[in-house]
Structure formats: C-alpha cells, structure tokens
Amino acid sequence: ILNVEQSPQSLHVQEGDSTNFTCSFPSSNFYALHWYRWETAKSPEALFVMTLNGDEKKKGRISATLNTKEGYSYLYIKGSQPEDSATYLCASYSSASKIIFGSGTRLSIRP
Amino acid sequence: DTEVTQTPKHLVMGMTNKKSLKCEQHMGHRAMYWYKQKAKKPPELMFVYSYEKLSINESVPSRFSPECPNSSLLNLHLHALQPEDSALYLCASSPGGARGAKNIQYFGAGTRLSVL
Numbered sequence: 001i002l003n004v005e006q007s008p009q010s011l012h013v014q015e016g017d018s019t020n021f022t023c024s025f026p027s028s029n030f031y032a033l034h035w036y037r038w039e040t041a042k043s044p045e046a047l048f049v050m051t052l053n054g055d056e057k058k059k060g061r062i063s064a065t066l067n068t069k070e071g072y073s074y075l076y077i078k079g080s081q082p083e084d085s086a087t088y089l090c091a092s093y094s095s096a097s098k099i100i101f102g103s104g105t106r107l108s109i110r111p
Numbered sequence: 112d113t114e115v116t117q118t119p120k121h122l123v124m125g126m127t128n129k130k131s132l133k134c135e136q137h138m139g140h141r142a143m144y145w146y147k148q149k150a151k152k153p154p155e156l157m158f159v160y161s162y163e164k165l166s167i168n169e170s171v172p173s174r175f176s177p178e179c180p181n182s183s184l185l186n187l188h189l190h191a192l193q194p195e196d197s198a199l200y201l202c203a204s205s206p207g208g209a210r211g212a213k214n215i216q217y218f219g220a221g222t223r224l225s226v227l
Contacts, residue, residue: 004153032213043115044201046215089153097167101153 004092006102013080014110020076021105023090027071031093035064035075038104039086047075047088080109117202117219124192125227132187132222134202143185144216145177146201154201160185192226199223 005024013019025033032051038044048057053068061078077084087104094100115136124130134143142161146154159167160179168177174196176188185202200223203216 034215036218041220043218043220046217049213049215051213097159099156101155103151103153 004090004100004102006088006090006105008105009103010106010108012108012110015080015082017080018076018078019080019107020074021088021107023073023075023092023102025071025073025090025092025100025102026094027068029094030068030071031095031098033066033073033093034091035073036089036091037086038089044089075105077107080107082109082111085109115202115204115217115219117200117222119222120220121223121225123225123227124189126192126194128192129188129190131189132200132202132224134185134187134204134219135183136204136217137183138204138206138217139182140204140206140217141182142205142207142214143179144203144205145185145187146203148199148201148221150198158187189224192224194226197225 007022034049035047036044037047048064050057050066055066057064063076064073066073075088085108087106089101089104091099091101118133122130144159145157147157148154156169157171158177163179163182174191178186199221201221202219205214205216207214
C-alpha cells in the first residue's frame with residue numbers, strides 16, 4: 001500500500017449500536033498514526049496519536065488499535081450516539097514530517 | 112486557549128487578484144502547517160514552518176507564498192490563482208518543531224476559497 005486508505009467511505013449506524021472502521025497505511029517506514037474526528041463546519045479534532053505496534057488507546061466510548069507490521073489501525077465506537085456523527089480521518093507519518101491523510105470514513109448515526 | 116483561528120472563513124477571488132489567508136494560534140506551538148483539501152479528497156500538506164522557518168514545501172506552485180511573521184501567525188499569500196485552486200485551506204499547529212509526528216495537530220476550521 002502506497003497511500004492511506006480508509007474503509008468504508010461512509011457508514012450509517014443505528015443509535016446505540018457499536019461500529020468500527022479501518023485505516024490501512026504503508027507498513028514500511030512507519031513512524032506514527034493519528035486519528036482525527038471532523039464534524040461539519042468545525043475544525044478536525046485529534047483523537048489519538050499511536051506509535052507502537054499493538055498500541056491500544058481509549059477515550060470514552062472510542063478506542064483504537066494499531067498493527068504496524070501489517071499496516072492497519074481500527075477505530076471502534078461503542079454505543080453510538082448522534083453526536084458521534086462526523087468524518088473520521090487517519091493520517092500516517094512515514095517519517096517525522098511526511099504526512100499522508102486518508103479520505104475519511106463518514107459516520108451517520110440514525111436516532 | 113486551544114484554538115487555531117483562520118480568517119476569512121470564505122473567500123472568492125478572480126484569477127488576477129492578490130489575497131491572503133491568515134492563521135493564528137496562542138498556544139505557544141512552534142510548528143505550523145498549511146493543508147489544501149478538495150471535495151471528497153484527503154487533506155494534502157502544502158507547507159510546514161518550524162520555529163518560524165519554512166521546513167517543508169511539498170512542491171507547491173509559486174502562486175502560493177507562505178509567510179510566518181512570528182511564532183503565532185501564519186499567512187498564505189495568493190496571487191494569479193487558477194479555478195482548480197478552489198478548495199478548503201486548513202491551517203494547523205503542533206507543539207515543538209515540525210519533527211513532531213508524535214504530537215497532535217490542532218486545526219483551524221479552514222478558509223473555503225473559490226477562484227473564478
């Protein structure tokens with residue numbers, strides 16, 4: 001993989017359900033992975049910075065895992081709420097300053 | 112204060128105009144970034160300033176000219192743009208210098224630019 005790919009592109013989930021989505025990135029020269037949450041008309045907001053293979057980070061109902069050997073990260077949301085509706089972006093660093101963003105997963109929560 | 116402020120929010124300009132985008136942060140961050148995002152595409156890094164010096168220029172055309180007058184302020188000067196330059200321009204900052212992949216970036220809400 002040369003680019004950062006996120007799947008699915010969009011997701012519709014019933015309120016209260018749990019969901020997850022994927023960020024795939026080049027596994028060679030891995031340096032760090034960032035997850036951001038971006039609500040419409042607002043600024044992207046950082047969720048996690050992940051650097052070590054096997055890292056697992058958690059913030060409230062949102063958690064993320066990292067596999068640097070196979071080049072993927074999962075973001076999980078437990079018990080989705082309407083306020084979770086946003087685009088979730090990941091960004092891969094292949095060096096301290098080389099950043100590539102994915103196109104994002106657009107999440108919509110149905111009440 | 113964890114805000115990165117970008118002005119203006121919207122800008123419409125003709126191909127012969129000269130305009131500037133402004134970005135400001137008061138968090139003491141020493142790295143500041145400009146990104147360009149076209150619709151349904153990922154943000155693309157344009158420039159990085161580290162300690163007020165340009166450290167990365169991702170082969171951006173010279174019609175985009177960045178400037179970092181001090182550690183809190185980042186400008187993007189625009190001249191002779193093309194319609195394909197219409198996009199959302201995002202500014203971000205992070206603690207430490209540009210070699211801070213392990214530091215989160217704080218983003219502004221962006222300037223939506225339309226070139227006619």
